[in-house]
Amino acid sequence: MSNDLTGQRFGRLTVLKKVGIKGKNSNYLCVCDCGNELEVIRPSLVDGSTMSCGCLKADLDKNIGPKLKELAGFVEGTCVSVLKSGLSKVNKSGVKGVCWDKTRKKWVAQITFKQKHYNLGRYSDIEQAKKVRKIAEEKLFGEFLEWYEKEYKSKVDNANNPPDDDLEGTGRNQ
Numbered sequence: 001m002s003n004d005l006t007g008q009r010f011g012r013l014t015v016l017k018k019v020g021i022k023g024k025n026s027n028y029l030c031v032c033d034c035g036n037e038l039e040v041i042r043p044s045l046v047d048g049s050t051m052s053c054g055c056l057k058a059d060l061d062k063n064i065g066p067k068l069k070e071l072a073g074f075v076e077g078t079c080v081s082v083l084k085s086g087l088s089k090v091n092k093s094g095v096k097g098v099c100w101d102k103t104r105k106k107w108v109a110q111i112t113f114k115q116k117h118y119n120l121g122r123y124s125d126i127e128q129a130k131k132v133r134k135i136a137e138e139k140l141f142g143e144f145l146e147w148y149e150k151e152y153k154s155k156v157d158n159a160n161n162p163p164d165d166d167l168e169g170t171g172r173n174q
């Protein structure tokens with residue numbers, strides 16, 4: 001019987017003997033590497049759909065579990081890098097978060113934090129804009145929101161201006 005699978009291995013299964021016919025397929029008694037014995041029909045062995053008593057899948061699940069967690073962490077990490085990449089947009093000023101407002105002919109300092117855009121004011125002096133932006137960056141992972149509320153939001157609110165408005169020269173706005 002040349003097509004008898006006895007003695008052959010399929011994944012973790014070793015075929016012990018043919019134990020009969022199931023439907024129109026040969027049925028084989030197999031022993032799994034883990035020690036479990038089970039009957040598998042010939043096509044399942046030959047096409048690779050059954051390669052263990054089920055312990056192979058269980059092992060894979062066990063191994064995939066931590067991987068998924070890792071993956072979740074990675075996704076979280078990606079969020080952070082997206083935030084960081086948002087900050088690293090290089091523009092005309094050559095400085096992150098400082099760009100030239102053509103219309104007003106001012107340097108605009110801005111920062112994006114948790115997908116929210118914060119205006120840090122417009123400055124005729126690029127160095128001033130850079131300085132403000134730098135301070136904002138330093139605060140970003142610390143008490144940024146608190147700092148922003150105190151330093152900028154109140155000014156914007158007091159002036160009753162939309163956040164995009166000119167923040168330069170607080171005297172003018174108050």
Ligand SMILES: [Zn+2]
Pocket residue numbers: 012032033034035036052053054055056
């Ligand atoms: Zn097994």
